[in-house]
Amino acid sequence: MTTGELADTATPALTNNLTVKRSISSVNTDNTESNQNTRDTQTVVNAQNIKNTRNVQNAQGNANTANTQSAQATNAEQLLSTWREHVKTDNLSQHTTWRRLLYFIDDEKSIFSKGKTKSLVADSSFFLSATGQQDSGAELDAMLVALSEQLTRAGNGNKAISNKGSAQANNNSALCRFPARVQWLTDTLNIDDARLQLACPELDDWMATLAPEQLSVMFAQEYLDNPISAFGHTLLRIDSQASAADFNQIHHAYALNDTVDGDTADSFVVFAIKAMSGGYNNSIEIDPYPKKLADYLKDDERDTWTYQLDLTPTEVRQIMAHVWETKDLEIPYYFATDNCASEILRLIDVVRPEKHLLSQLPYVVIPSDVVNLLDKEKMLVSTRYTPSDSTVRQAQLNTARQAAKLGYQGLDKETENKIKSAASNPASSMSEDKQVLQAPMIAVSNNNPLDRHPLQRGQMGIGHRGDNSYIDVGLRAGFHDILDRPAGFKQFFNLEGVDATLRFYDTDDDKDNKQPSSVVLQNFTLIRGRSFNPVNTAQKGQTWGANIEATRINDGSQQEGTDHLVGSTTLEYGKSWAFGTPRTGPSGLVTGEMPPQLCYTLATGTVQAGRGINKGYRVGAGVNAGCLYQINNQLRAQAELQLPYWYHGSSDEPDVRGHYWQPITTLGLQYDIDKKQALRLNASYDWQDRVDANEDIKLAYMRYF
Template sequence: MFSYSTATNKSHTAKKTPSKGVSLRALLPLTIASLLCAPAQAVLPTPLSLVTTGALAPNSASLDAATPKTTVVDLAASTVQDNSAKGGQNIAANTPQAQQLLSKWRKQVEADNLAEHTTWRRLLYFLDDKKSILNKGAPKSLIDNPDFFLSANGQSDAGAELDAMLIAFANQMTVPKATSSQTTLSQTSNSSNNAAVCRFPARTQWLTDTLGIDGARLQADCPELASWMKMLNPEQLSIMFAEEYLDNPISAFAHTLLRIDSPISAANPNLIHHAYALNDTVDGDPDDAFAIYAIKSTSGGYNNRIEIDPYHEKLAKYLKDDERDAWTYQLDLTPAEVQQIILHVWETKDLDIPYYFTTDNCASEILRLIDVVRPQQNLLSQLPYVVIPSDVVQLLNNEDLLADARFTPSDSTVRQAELNKAKAAAELGYISLSKNDAQAIKSAERNAASSISADGKTIVDHGIVASNNNPTDRHPFQMAQIGIGQRGDNGYIDVGVRAGFHDMLDRTMGFSQFFNLEALAATVRFYDTDSNDNEPDNVVLENITILRGRSFNPVNSAQRGKTWGVNVEATRVDDGSQVEGRDHLVGSVGYETGWSWAFGIPRSGTGEMPPQLCYALLSGTAQGGRGLSKGFRVGAGVNAGCHYQINNQLRAQAQLELPYWYHGDTSAPDTKGHYWQPITTLGMQYDIDRTQALRLDASYDWQDRVDANDDIKLAYRRYF
């Protein structure tokens, strides 16, 4: 599905008949979907430089008899295949001159093996990554919409589709031009828009360039395509990265889109009303419940939607509504490559392609488009199966495809910069700053400061130093660790992995302040003693984290959101209801909400908050497991702590958990049905470099019925 809006036409939507989807795609990790969602494109096509399937359609199969055409209008219509026709055969070259041209081109195609060329197969959405799983590597195009092919066999045979394009070229080059007496302007417009060269301009451009065909001789006007290209006026492309936003689940993993610059906005990037945003997102049903929405967007239950919007409107949504900082990176592409990418978008914008949040999303589509014009680069094949927006930015940076970087602060960052400046001036005695004055600066309702001008058309430079959140500086998302520790009287070796993201003690560069989101992690412990009644087993599954995160919006900062947290995991806990209670593996779901405060001195000239943080959260938790008294417990209490940034390489965090647990009424001797169980924890991490760190974790359980109260561990962490 494709939609675009302009200043005069806010929403125009063209939707074709829904496709059947890709039946062989399996459901993808639903655990990530439970997190959220969102925005964020096409199945990961990661072809090899040359592939080994597909062949040209035999000449005899392509030269079936067809009624000769006498006008450009009729000829253009003849190049459109009617798949409902009996046999679904291609229209044949209809004149001796056309057959002569076709014979010449076929020889060149066969000599150069163009039907198997990487670029041609990428233009057709063929998936040629032999090492991929599930549906990738299938010997056919992802697209099952017959409108995307001229040949009846085009989805499974790239050679047949190439041959059909050549037939269309030959016909259009050899038919006499229409005169004004032969057709009306309306007829010409409608029919020409359906010509093969109008429907597939990127294929046409590549084939005419490769075969040395004079495109001017194709005799086809494409008014709709011409109008679209005139509107966009593409000169330059940039990738825009909007940082993670935990307060909106569909934006929790960040978002990327393409900025299309005209010559005016390319010369002056601040003139954003002369640019457009190309955004691939999920075409979801807003009336669906969140759980249904998440499952469908992850499993291909929705189609994708290509949106073309005025860039200043799209940027305002991120900076003003979500208050997310944005980074924009100019792509090192030639003007010809930019044109070809936009022409390819024209070919595919109306296709209903299944959307998979974790693999075929806003980020993967950008790489796919670049792969189309850079056949020597296989960008998509360099990423894991799950595609994360910041991974894409880092990959493009590593491949030297980012020519320039620009930081655009959100409205909250602009207000925070003003608040920092006012507090610094007040401390030096230059101004007086009352509590009401400070509240007015940080209030979104009372302070309209923004990076976007009042008319919404340009970027305003407030002279704010870029925050320390450039995603090109991030540590890798995956992490493995090995540690040694002591729990009570038992020593152990601890081994763990984490599939994604970042906790409060990880290296902070490249992330927004106080960002905390972990997903899909597991830890196993190997104890050095055999088990008895009061000792753990040799091998113990310590924890499986599905999701753990906290969103911190300090009340004394310019952030508008609340402070809250959530966790979904299986973890080992000590049951304080029984004498000498052992630890047990339980399922646990918890939610927190409360307040946080930032303190300290922020970096000069930035819109960053002070670097230290304290918080107090009201918590509620439900746990279930066979080892617990009555098989369950529910708790409510307070979690309070502080996070301290000692220097760029060293951080520490201390926390007090004060839950009150309830198991239900019991008459069993020496068993409590409810009790307090305070736990204190301390964590410290020292960064060796971007991919290595040392972490110290310690905890003490103050419940006197617990068998092993203390636990301390030192671990080596490797990010990859």
């Protein structure tokens, strides 16, 4: 076979082999495509099955969720029904604590009480119910509904804050707005508060900043140079764990101060009238404690007393939760009734309802009354005295004068003035940065308000005026005059208000008609006060006085002029000096008190008007000079010369004077029997020879209550 034949023979075979391979390849390709199609089909089927399964699962999940939500809603409704039954059975809508949380004042203090049918809060945002201000039951039910709704939301897992909007929604929720109400309800109804946990960013931040652990009442002594503070002031010291553990670490504490939100542009008279009559709202101020304390110790130079309250940390936090609820409310402020002092008792009453502290006060509320009431109710744990800057400087001055007197060292005028001056002597109870209290080595002053006499005073006396004998009966609403027992008050403090005296004369029908009527109003004082800041002490300020009263005076313009009742207004301004040896404490340390004896000279101006006196009025100017002598702890004496020159206006009558001098000398002496009783001797002599009765002497028994 030739090569060509071989080639021809091989070609058909190769061709057939290629054909077979192509066929196999084709079959394989078809099989692959078929398999791929099968796999694609299976994938689609599987995907559809998964989708169907998921749909079924989602449907089942939705059904389960719906069932769960329905069950939770049913459970919440059942709880709500149970709560309502509990509320009805125990009459919780009228519970004292619940009504106090809503500002219903049920404690009747006097016939002038505002009553108990309506909350004092008029702001609708303070209530969840449209009728909450009038109906404490409706408000309680609205709170229960809010709690049940929160339980339903909590069961759905809607507790977390996911964005700013939901955070704000939480802040506006009932649980975040009224934490004290929620806490009381959960405690009273045994609600599982773990299911009511809700993040409240604003409330949580506020509580974290204050970190309230302990509360104390801080009393700042009376301060006549600011009439708004004339009766003293109280505020709450809020202690964290750090400041509770160390009283001096005041930078870890805050001050809660309830004060009048007055308009500083108003005149003093307008301001006083509005503050007394509720024309201003109250203002709750929460400031760092060092800042507030510096206002009293440094700016006003007033000693302070701090009394820790017997409250548990849980009660403290509940009080602060209630403060959160009420701190932005607009509630009328009444200087004499609803003020800084009454607000402290109202807050304590929320956690100690059985005490009924607010109802134990008289209608007119004085800050030191609150401290004394808390002491009587065994609510005070400890007492701390913090002297003002002027008291610390006075202690240094007393020490320097004592050393000079004993010959240990000299004391020239320049050195003395440097000690007295706040500008040159930075001595203080506070550190230089005002963040920490220091412990000045001085004895405690005799001005603890727990030691004071009761503020109301009644008196009954017998006396003689001219040719007539009489019996005096008097009543003073408050506060303290310079002859009263001095313990518990600022040194030389002198402020009285609403003091009336009736005089019953022993008349004789056989005598001439110049004898007085059988019963006369001898005096009615609206306000009388003197502020003594001796120039030779470390006490800053001026010496001045003022009084507004109706009083009986001798008209010296007419021959044998009789006494007449006139309205009288007097202003005084001058200087005073302190003398003697300052008191030393039991420990031997010198006190920061001024020397005990006082002398003063005051320029005076007086306007009087009344029926019976010449021309119906008189205007006077002159000088009052006097001294107070502290004989011992129980006996004090005061002598004064009044030297006024009176002008009635010109007169054509020969026996009537239009102007004249009318010197009067007075003497007062008081002996304290005890804290609530005293004997007082008053004597005066009118040196004007044209009046019908020159001398007046009276011995009276004084009872403080």
